[in-house]
Amino acid sequence: MADNPLTRPKIAKNPPKIWFWAFWTLVLFLLLGIGTTYYLATQKTPITDSPAKIAKSDATFDVTLNTKQVNALVDYYLKDTHTDNYTFRVGDTITLYGQTKMLGDTFRFGLAMTPEVTKNGNVILTAKTLRVGNLPLPIGVVMQYVKRSYHAPKFVTINPGKQQIFIDMSKLPVTNGLSFRAKIIDLKAGQFVFEGGLENGK
16 A cells, blocks of 8 residues: 655644734824824914003003012912913922823923013023933923913913913903013022003003
């Protein structure tokens, strides 16, 4: 009887695993999310340096505040934003404290900024350093997250593309018919001078 020739057993090819496709789908979504966030973070938000609403007259006056008084003023103007996750503190720098989510984890951060008074008496805060644990996140990405999650009042504009926060003094709530604009912000000396006067049309 003739011997049967030896044949190599056929090995069935395993069909693609569901987890394999799920993994790469997740990677794709993460890359798209990071790419979108980075793109939005580099887009510049248009800002107008509007003049103050102070009427043109000799009836203006200066108000000088110290650091403690400015912090109390900041808390007063931001009390209605209903955002407990973010706080501003004025000291040697102006720092925004908050938290951000990245890849499912929550990180606390501190964004230190330096102030600049514009020619029309508004204030620009430019981000200089970011502390967020050991995670090397770009400043613009964190500011984009803050812009999306922080319900800023109408006088605050967050510009991730320029890494700035713009405070429009002309949009501050008017108190007793008075409007204000910034004149001097000296963090080292703890001196903050604002010019006040009757609002236009009053």
